[in-house]
Amino acid sequence: MVAVAAAGALLLESTQASALAGLxxxxxxxxxxxxxxxxxxxxxxxxxxxxxxxxxxxxxxxxxxxxxxxxxxxxxxxxxxxxxxxxxxxxxxxxxxxxxxxxxxxxxxxxxxxxxxxxxxxxxxxxxxxxxxxxxxxxxxxxxxxxxxxxxxxxxxxxxxxxxxxxxxxxxxxxxxxxxxxxxxxxxxxxxxxxxxxxxxxxxxxxxxxxxxxxxxxxxxxxxxxxxxxxxxxxxEPPSAIRLTGRAAGSAYTVTVANTGTEPVAGLKVTGRAFGGQKIIKAGEGCRFSGTAVRCTITRLGPKATVRLTFTTGPATPGTARRGLTVTADGVDLTLTAKAR
The missing domain is CATH 3.20.20.80 (Glycosidases)
Incomplete structure (x- = not known):
């Protein structure tokens, strides 16, 4: 694959047919x-x-x-x-x-x-x-x-x-x-x-x-x-440069969205859904929520930059043992689990 006119041809290498029979x-x-x-x-x-x-x-x-x-x-x-x-x-x-x-x-x-x-x-x-x-x-x-x-x-x-x-x-x-x-x-x-x-x-x-x-x-x-x-x-399809981390504290869930890559990410969609009988009752700027679902848009996330999102849920259904929030951004998933009260 010599790219210039003066380039010489690549040397042919010996065939090893026995090692690759049936290819x-x-x-x-x-x-x-x-x-x-x-x-x-x-x-x-x-x-x-x-x-x-x-x-x-x-x-x-x-x-x-x-x-x-x-x-x-x-x-x-x-x-x-x-x-x-x-x-x-x-x-x-x-x-x-x-x-x-x-x-x-x-x-x-x-x-x-x-x-x-x-x-x-x-x-x-x-x-x-x-x-x-x-x-x-x-x-x-x-x-x-x-x-x-x-x-x-x-x-x-x-x-x-x-x-x-x-x-x-x-x-x-x-x-x-x-x-x-x-x-x-x-x-x-x-x-x-x-x-x-x-x-x-x-x-x-x-x-x-x-x-x-x-x-x-x-x-x-x-x-x-x-x-x-x-x-x-x-x-x-390059692996996502987006990384998600977070923590659950009572009825509040904090998610940190990080761009680990070298290029800015524009219009990043972050979606989430509460489980365990909870409904989302509050979310930050750039987010819309209804029932158990939430959807946020980060307009621009620069290289090595982070954005923190906080979601608040209402009381869980009594007797529910496992409750929490799943979040997805650019194909990356995060599940946060809250301790049962």
Missing amino acids: RAPEVTGTDVSGWTGAVDWAGVAEAGAAFAFVHASEGLDYVNPRFAEQYGGAADAGLIRGAYHFAQPHESDGAAQADFFAANGGGLVRDGRTLPGVLDLEDNPYGKKNKLDNCYGLTPEEMVAWVGAFTRRYRQRTGREAIIYTTTSWWRTCTGGSPAFGRNPLWLARWGTRPGELPAGWKRHTFWQSADKGRSLPGGQNSFNGTVTRLRALA
């Missing part, structure tokens, strides 16, 4: 494109059965794909789940700086249910004749592991997600010394052939597989997702 044909397919792909007929890509697309966003600290907005937006308009990738140039700067550059130029995560975590593209140095460096960009395995760690940590800090790592087994073995340190990151394996073959150290399964750099049915790279469309959509 089923990919069912969830997708493509990857760059500025060199040119204009893409995204409606045609969707009609060909593709479910996802990766689009080259940035490289090093000074290159941005001039077609990124067109390609990235076009994929989404056609109904594809899309993601962005950054072509690493580890000799140019530390990993954190390139993660920042990536996030600022298309790699930032959007909570829209159709955007995949960003990709760190690690492969043979395509500019060896120009920069006089080896396929590992002049870094030792220890230095490369540190560089990848700095990139993935900064990306996680900025987005709350684990970056996808694109690489080949041979490059990973040579340039990181076969480091097992990044198994928590989804793997996009590059191996052109009929089977994925051996995985890099640290991974027990691949998430995506690039089986060819071009094909007849789709423009750009030919890819598959190792799972169902439902699982692909789940990967595109």
